[in-house]
Amino acid sequence: MRQQISEGRKFAYYLGMVLIVLGFLLFGSTFVTAALHFGDFSNFTAQMQSSAVRAISGMALLIAGSVLRAVGARGLAGSGVVLDTRRARQDLEPYSRMAGGMVKDALDEAGVQPGAGSQTGSAQKVVMLKCRTCGKLNEEDSKFCQECGQTM
Secondary structure (H helix, E strand, C coil): CCCCCCCHHHHHHHHHHHHHHHHHHHHHHHHHHHHCCCCCCHHHHHHHHHHHHHHHHHHHHHHHHHHHHHHHHHHHHCCCCCCCHHHHHHHHHHHHHHHHHHHHHHHHHHHHCCCCHHHHHHCCCCCCEECCCCCCEEECCCCCCCCCCCCC
């Protein structure tokens, strides 16, 4: 499996980011010009047409950039554009590898050694006693029930 993201996907991701920023600026400029021209109704129709075109173009760039960024990040199959599970697994492999590395880093920080834990069979068996009165499970050396206080 691949471990690196291809240059084409990187280009699509960064192009999507640029389109998102441009779309946000174009859409936001509508509000800035509306605030600057507040109360000025001269040539109102042309100003509104210009604002509408900028707002709609900005939204279109935001949407196109988001789609392009998702496809660049996850690949065609990983983002669901192409329905191929084997190819999707290959496209998402760097993210799976990264998630496993993050879990390993977290375990290292917590001081957990690889292979330690109950999954390897190193856990000790614990015997529990069931209370005859309430049914609560208590440790084997308990003299009284932890729930109801009856003698074991």
